Amino acid sequence: MNISLASTRAEQLSPFIVMEVLEKAQSMKAQGEDIIHLEVGEPDFATPTPVKEAALRAIQNNDTHYTHSLGKLSLREEIAHYYFRKYGVEISPEQVLVTSGTSPGMLLVFSVLLEKGEEIILPDPYYACYPNFIRFVNGNPVCVPVSEAGGFKYSPEDIKQHLSPLTRAIMVNSPSNPTGSVCSASELKDLADLGQIIIADEIYNGLIYEGEEHTILEFTDRAFVINGFSKLFAMTGWRLGYVIAPREYIRAMQIMQQNFFICASSFAQEGGIAALRDCEKDVKSMVNIYNERRRYLLGRLKEMGIATSHDPSGAFYALGNVKRYTNNSYQFAFEILEQAKVAVTPGIDFGANCEGYIRFSYANSLDNIKEGMNRLEHFLMSK
Ligand SMILES: Cc1ncc(COP(=O)(O)O)c(C=O)c1O
Incomplete structure (x- = not known):
């Protein structure tokens, strides 16, 4: 029996998984964990x-x-x-x-x-x-x-x-x-x-x-x-x-x-x-910084063997192909969060065809991206 009070229209919506990763990461942080956020698509810059x-x-x-x-x-x-x-x-x-x-x-x-x-x-x-x-x-x-x-x-x-x-x-x-x-x-x-x-x-x-x-x-x-x-x-x-x-x-x-x-x-x-x-100047400066982070992130993904075959050239995201580790990106993303303390978004959030991928957002400082990649590398080596 359906005991939900919500309408069918509301019930048929699927959750925005990235928000669930973020919320879990935030509750881990509240318990004193040091989390690197590479999940959310939100610029880390101040508004100009x-x-x-x-x-x-x-x-x-x-x-x-x-x-x-x-x-x-x-x-x-x-x-x-x-x-x-x-x-x-x-x-x-x-x-x-x-x-x-x-x-x-x-x-x-x-x-x-x-x-x-x-x-x-x-x-x-x-x-x-x-x-x-x-x-x-x-x-x-x-x-x-x-x-x-x-x-x-x-x-x-x-x-x-x-x-x-x-x-x-x-x-x-x-x-x-x-x-x-x-x-x-x-x-x-x-x-x-x-x-x-x-x-x-x-x-x-x-x-x-x-x-x-x-x-x-x-x-x-x-x-x-x-x-x-x-x-x-x-x-x-x-x-x-x-x-x-x-x-x-x-x-x-x-x-x-x-x-x-x-x-x-x-x-x-x-x-x-x-x-x-x-x-225009503020945007140019943000774009240059994003690009520096992008290059660094792609270099690390390539070293780990999880880069995709074409380099992403826009927005502030890169997918990692983790098909050789998992066919359950949801579970894998939460494992990465719990074990490596790095928040990433599972590919399944973006469609069935994105299963086997995880998404990294490089809207975070280069230092944080470096630390996130070090932790991820360590995690993948244990697999
Ligand atoms: C492709 C795409 N469209 C729209 C949005 C929503 O943006 P807004 O903050 O303007 O509602 C996002 C936010 O992540 C997005 O990635």
Whole structure:
């Protein structure tokens, strides 16, 4: 008998395992253990000063009330300028809806697109929350396994095999969480040329260490871009994001925003303007530091024989292939936590096809990464 009080809709969600690892690591820490955190995808940097100053100014000026539900026009204009400056694409502020983080943006996009039973195609491995969002609005996630040998990127042929009359959109996340892979211009163009709506989660754009970076909007207008300030500007706690959408969907999303969220934080939006306008130097410096950590981490993973065949070149994640040690990444991650005192995320959090991998986040200091790798090496030697 089902004795749960929660609705079926709530019950069918799977937990975000990385949070469970984090919570266990925190309780171990509270008992005096010294834990190295390589599990959470959260920048360890402070939010850049211009952002903090802009928000403080806004608070002092009593800019502490509801804003327009689409977001402040000044921020939406700044977002349009930013996409033009970085990628040469022209978007109108009228296509931009500012949200309280990328996550609510995702909910609005899937909600505006999906009728019951309709499908979103996603690569597996995927960002853990996508299928939950899709199911929550009665859609079906259709996962396309992408291989390590192919750099964890999907080919149009893979996708074509999964298209159906129920397909509503194809999802792409480049740079990717958890794989760190980045799509080239031609790979994004191939996706756009499939003629389907593309949902591009570009939250890690800007965090790229090799090659060029692109937006899907260079290749198609039939796209929803989800982006935010959490990662690039070290603003996870500010809860600020945005959606760039084809104009015809904006009104419906605005109505959902008015009902469900009202608007994003007024002073966080002022911080967002400063982030886009005044933080190029801060971002450059963070990117250089991430890259130094990435190189170090990859070197150690290679020495341990668990590096993947293609180096991750974006975001701040690397997968370790631990298939020769385990086919249960969940258990393995908790073993690493308990025995080596290093918190990592089990691959299974990111899809069935990510079993046999663990994810490392290098959003932590080089010293901590070094210590984490020393401990992991010792742990693996005991296996
Ligand atoms: C791929 C991806 N999209 C979205 C998010 C959520 O970001 P936000 O803090 O803007 O809600 C994350 C956070 O880890 C992520 O990795």
